[in-house]
Structures are given as C-alpha cells and as structure tokens.
Amino acid sequence: MINNKPSEESIRSRFNSFYNINAIKQRLKLGNGGAKHEFDLYDAGKLIGGINTSPWKNKTGSNNTGGQDRVSTELLWLSLWEGKEKRVVVLTDLEMAERNISRFSGCAFPNKIEIILFDLNGQDFIPIGFIP
Numbered sequence: 382m383i384n385n386k387p388s389e390e391s392i393r394s395r396f397n398s399f400y401n402i403n404a405i406k407q408r409l410k411l412g413n414g415g416a417k418h419e420f421d422l423y424d425a426g427k428l429i430g431g432i433n434t435s436p437w438k439n440k441t442g443s444n445n446t447g448g449q450d451r452v453s454t455e456l457l458w459l460s461l462w463e464g465k466e467k468r469v470v471v472l473t474d475l476e477m478a479e480r481n482i483s484r485f486s487g488c489a490f491p492n493k494i495e496i497i498l499f500d501l502n503g504q505d506f507i508p509i510g511f512i513p
Contacts (some may be wrong), residue, residue, distance in 0.1 A: 389421055389432045392499055396422065400505060404428055407456050411461050418458045429462055430498075431455035433475065437476040450483055450488075456512060459494050468494040473501055476503035478509040485512045 407423035422430040435448025498507040
C-alpha cells in the first residue's frame with residue numbers, strides 16, 4: 382500500500398478471503414474476433430469483475446474523468462462478457478460507487494453488475510447496488 386491506497390493485488394486477496402473464492406487476474410478472449418480484456422477478478426463459472434481505486438473527484442476537487450472513464454470501460458467489458466459468471470465491480474470510493482449506479486440507472490444492461498465498496502478503514506466489502 383502506497384499513500385494509504387491499497388493495491389489491486391491486496392484488494393483481490395482480501396476479496397477472495399472475504400467471499401471464500403479463488404479469483405485471479407486473467408486476460409480473456411471476448412466474442413469471436415480478436416477482442417481481449419484483462420479482468421481483475423475471475424473465478425471460472427463463479428465470478429468476473431474489476432477493481433478500481435480511483436475517486437470520483439481528483440485531489441483538486443474537480444471531476445476525475447480518467448477514473449470515471451475507467452469504471453465505465455470496465456462496465457462495458459463486463460457487459461460484453463458472454464459467460465454465466467456473476468459480474469462485479471469493486472470500488473474504494475463511495476461517491477464513485479453511488480454516482481455510477483445513478484448514472485446508469487434505467488439503462489438496459491444485458492446482465493446485472495453488482496457494485497461493491499471496499500471500505501478502506503474496516504477492510505470490509507459492502508454491497509452498494511446493481512447496474513441496472
């Protein structure tokens with residue numbers, strides 16, 4: 382952990398322990414072309430997802446569109462995934478979690494994607510909601 386910001390690896394390890402699964406980082410092929418994406422969480426037949434530690438706003442208090450774009454991109458890849466795995470996005474910023482749920486409210490996603498907050502203080506995972 383650098384500057385109190387947990388690493389993706391440490392969050393994945395804690396996630397596995399918390400949910401009693403064995404998710405790994407895995408680069409997977411999507412569709413029947415050449416598309417590939419590296420998912421931060423993958424346990425075949427059980428779960429697929431991403432981890433993002435970006436805040437909604439940057440250090441100056443303005444919109445952190447880079448972080449917001451990365452979360453939106455992860456939602457796209459999870460929507461394109463054709464497997465039966467449960468889809469999740471783990472975020473460390475509550476505002477990022479809540480605003481993304483609100484942002485995509487009412488949109489027709491092919492599968493539900495659960496948004497989970499990793500509480501940095503309590504080191505717990507808190508389900509926030511679903512997209513859609």
